Ligand SMILES: Nc1ncnc2c1ncn2[C@@H]1O[C@H](COP(=O)(O)OP(=O)(O)OP(=O)(O)O)[C@@H](O)[C@H]1O
């Protein structure tokens with residue numbers, strides 16, 4: 244996948260767009276954060292009140308005499324028993340505000356993540372085949388699981404801290420000046436100075452995180468590939484080498500992890516030292532005017548002031564990590580499906596009369612022509628067989644009919660309409676396909692056969708299975724049509740899988756049928772039987788059948804011989820045998836004449 248470097252702030256703004264629908268919760272959370280910050284600022288008065296109370300014969304004195312730099316006069320006096328009530332009240336309110344704000348933000352966070360994951364999956368499902376040929380399934384898996392999860396922190400914690408910590412700092416600034424007087428300014432000087440190393444470390448962290456996420460995706464991809472092909476790994480005695488390769492990739496994730504930890508954990512002590520410097524300066528310049536009460540409350544307010552600063556620096560780390568994850572997510576979301584519906588696409592509802600390939604050319608990669616000037620005029624009800632050597636372009640040809648790809652030259656037309664003018668749904672609704680690679684899903688036999696129409700009743704499922712000569716082995720399964728097939732249908736034999744796939748295509752009852760090596764895994768006898776059944780089913784349908792075994796295509800109305808992406812011969816079995824050439828050669832080879 245091409246790496247597009249996007250600006251961090253832009254990525255973050257796009258992430259934030261996902262929380263916009265929950266503004267009311269966010270406002271509620273922000274108000275509670277303000278309450279939290281205010282109660283925290285009040286807590287800085289505790290040392291003052293306590294010392295004052297116990298040194299003044301159990302009476303707390305809080306007056307402008309004690310704090311002469313304030314521009315107004317006041318004189319509060321109350322007995323010490325208010326102190327524990329004050330402590331309890333402060334903690335109670337602080338906890339209440341903390342709970343509500345965290346809960347509101349967390350609920351926004353998980354909703355945003357849910358939506359991002361839904362969008363990403365839906366987008367992946369609609370992306371075209373060429374995208375999947377370029378990327379690795381494991382990498383997409385990693386993005387939709389790991390990367391989306393790591394964004395959750397960004398949305399919840401970061402937003403919380405981005406609002407809460409500045410509010411806390413703002414509320415504490417008056418406390419610093421109340422207790423410390425004008426000297427408190429030294430304490431605030433720390434802020435701009437601390438910002439510089441934090442920004443630099445943040446940039447480093449984003450780079451490291453991006454690489455780490457890529458390597459994590461490599462891990463997922465490697466696991467997926469090797470476990471799906473585990474029997475090949477074993478058959479070729481590659482267990483040790485795959486373990487070694489895995490450990491190698493895992494180690495590089497570990498190395499990046501180590502580096503990111505170094506960068507992350509240096510921040511806290513760095514800020515601690517700078518904050519201590521600021522505090523020391525502030526105390527140094529204000530010491531003369533202090534009483535014990537004021538001094539202790541001043542120190543407490545400084546402690547409380549620097550805590551949010553540390554949290555903010557941690558937020559920066561999380562932001563950088565989520566930007567790196569966000570970039571990987573938006574890379575996919577920005578990918579435009581190469582096969583897409585035009586805005587004016589219409590729903591094709593007619594009876595199929597003709598399928599025409601008009602001067603079709605195609606290349607998967609620009610320079611390598613796979614199909615060249617293919618013209619083919621097929622009438623409804625015709626059975627067209629496509630033969631040719633491996634790699635000739637047979638599968639590619641039918642891929643174009645289903646719009647898995649669009650031709651690079653010419654076009655495919657049904658009833659005279661270019662298939663690019665139809666909705667994808669109505670086009671694909673016309674076609675039943677048994678593809679060269681049998682793909683089944685985890686689920687029961689019944690669910691797999693009824694994949695195209697989950698509402699189909701059992702009778703239709705059984706009828707399709709009978710037509711595909713699958714009813715015998717299905718009945719022998721322990722739970723018949725309700726037997727689970729296991730991941731990718733692995734609990735069945737290759738030929739059984741293929742018959743389920745044929746039944747699946749037949750249940751759809753489509754006007755156009757594409758059979759790409761649909762019976763290649765069957766023994767000769769089963770093949771003959773399925774073939775016979777298919778012949779019945781082919782009646783009234785337009786069929787494209789691809790097969791290497793010529794016995795399966797002999798009875799086709801027309802046989803097309805493809806070679807290097809060109810049609811080199813076409814006709815019936817008899818006429819082609821008379822003509823001689825490639826078809827006759829293939830025929831003679833197969834039938835040993
Ligand atoms: N996704 C792809 N990306 C790039 N090239 C591809 C892709 N799929 C197929 N090709 C190439 O296109 C050519 C035609 O492939 P195609 O699958 O149509 O052959 P085929 O006639 O169906 O062969 P077979 O009989 O082996 O199934 C081959 O040279 C193949 O390497």
Ligand SMILES: [Mg+2]
Pocket residue numbers: 637638639679759
């Ligand atoms: Mg093929």
